[in-house]
Amino acid sequence: MDAFVYTAQPARVIFGAGSLQHLEREIGLLGAQRALVLCTPEQRATAEAVAQRLGERAAGIFDRAVMHVPLETAREAREVARALGADCAVAVGGGSTTGLGKAIALDSGLPILAIPTTYAGSEMTPIYGLTEGGVKKTGRDTRVLPRTVIYDPKLTLSLPVGLSITSAMNAMAHAAEGLYAVDGNPIMSLMAEEGIRALGTAIPALHANGRDIEARGQALYGAWLCGTVLGHVGMALHHKLCHTLGGSFNLPHAEVHTVVLPHALAYNAEAAPQAMARIARALGAQSAPAAVFDLAQRHGAPVALRDLGLAATDLDRAADIACANPYHNPRPLERGPLRELLQRAYEGTRPS
Numbered sequence: 001m002d003a004f005v006y007t008a009q010p011a012r013v014i015f016g017a018g019s020l021q022h023l024e025r026e027i028g029l030l031g032a033q034r035a036l037v038l039c040t041p042e043q044r045a046t047a048e049a050v051a052q053r054l055g056e057r058a059a060g061i062f063d064r065a066v067m068h069v070p071l072e073t074a075r076e077a078r079e080v081a082r083a084l085g086a087d088c089a090v091a092v093g094g095g096s097t098t099g100l101g102k103a104i105a106l107d108s109g110l111p112i113l114a115i116p117t118t119y120a121g122s123e124m125t126p127i128y129g130l131t132e133g134g135v136k137k138t139g140r141d142t143r144v145l146p147r148t149v150i151y152d153p154k155l156t157l158s159l160p161v162g163l164s165i166t167s168a169m170n171a172m173a174h175a176a177e178g179l180y181a182v183d184g185n186p187i188m189s190l191m192a193e194e195g196i197r198a199l200g201t202a203i204p205a206l207h208a209n210g211r212d213i214e215a216r217g218q219a220l221y222g223a224w225l226c227g228t229v230l231g232h233v234g235m236a237l238h239h240k241l242c243h244t245l246g247g248s249f250n251l252p253h254a255e256v257h258t259v260v261l262p263h264a265l266a267y268n269a270e271a272a273p274q275a276m277a278r279i280a281r282a283l284g285a286q287s288a289p290a291a292v293f294d295l296a297q298r299h300g301a302p303v304a305l306r307d308l309g310l311a312a313t314d315l316d317r318a319a320d321i322a323c324a325n326p327y328h329n330p331r332p333l334e335r336g337p338l339r340e341l342l343q344r345a346y347e348g349t350r351p352s
């Protein structure tokens, strides 16, 4: 076995249908008295239910979380937390809401309790993102890692089926790239393979019935494992391409991950055969790129960048941006093959 370094990221996890009932106890265990509840405008009702459960421990609700954490929103939320005398933040929602909590913690050190309602996995990572003047920057800082995470599948029953599937593919992408990470290790690879297996089981079941609580539990379990992988090891070509497409062309986060993943895997397939074998095994298939493509297409998820609003004329610029700053990838980054990858993703061609 190759030598490796593994630094575990601390997180307390409370998992299970109905586990939201433990919220007040968990706030107490954090040593906090007054929690600011964070949410998107769309999830205000969920945040109100959370605040009600907290009773006197609820300092207030800040309901303006949006995708990619604009700096102005982060500043506003920090000011509200300070003015209300909050000594912790409860982020109930997807990656956008968790991201807002992280922006508050980065500045103030306020502990975060995350209650994820999508499968993005941000609650398990020390990665934060902030957008200023239309440019998103990401960084790593252990201060932003949520201290406690409550995974309650009941809170995901309302997640629309389409978003459930693309969000699950977003999670799967973390695990897939974790399997060929430059700083990967056997523990993360175990989690990655099991995460992909759980999501591969959950996606067809959720497509059949979004109110299947067992499938919701499998999906959230997979999201936890895959988010943990993202938090522990470095990502590569796939995440770089998605950040380029999301950030520079304003394409929707989970959908972009869904479309790009099979093509990024096909690009890396020959350079990372063991990773491909584990992804394929987790999905009960022969070929990892084709299995990932089929999983998306069979369950109604988008498979072509053109259907997400990208113009054919944007492909050259996307290839240039993706090559601009070198980063680790199992196969060297070459503009020609990358441009071809983007063309296939644009058209939605099944990887052979």
Ligand SMILES: NC(=O)C1=CN([C@@H]2O[C@H](COP(=O)(O)OP(=O)(O)OC[C@H]3O[C@@H](n4cnc5c(N)ncnc54)[C@H](O)[C@@H]3O)[C@@H](O)[C@H]2O)C=CC1
Pocket: 040, 041, 042, 043, 066, 067, 068, 069, 093, 094, 095, 096, 097, 099, 117, 118, 119, 120, 121, 122, 123, 125, 126, 127, 128, 129, 155, 156, 157, 158, 159, 160, 163, 167, 230, 253, 254
């Ligand atoms: N820092 C990190 O480690 C990570 C950060 N992210 C970031 O997270 C953001 C994307 O997060 P996502 O979770 O994909 O989307 P999101 O948090 O923006 O949620 C998408 C929409 O779904 C709604 N929603 C969420 N859960 C729901 C539920 N259970 N029922 C009904 N509606 C629900 C939200 O209110 C929102 O309108 C991006 O900015 C991305 O960069 C994503 C993954 C990891």
Ligand SMILES: O=C(O)/C=C\C(=O)CC(=O)O
Pocket: 099, 127, 128, 129, 138, 170, 239, 242, 243
């Ligand atoms: O961009 C961020 O906020 C940080 C990481 C991610 O979004 C990971 C991903 O691409 O899903």
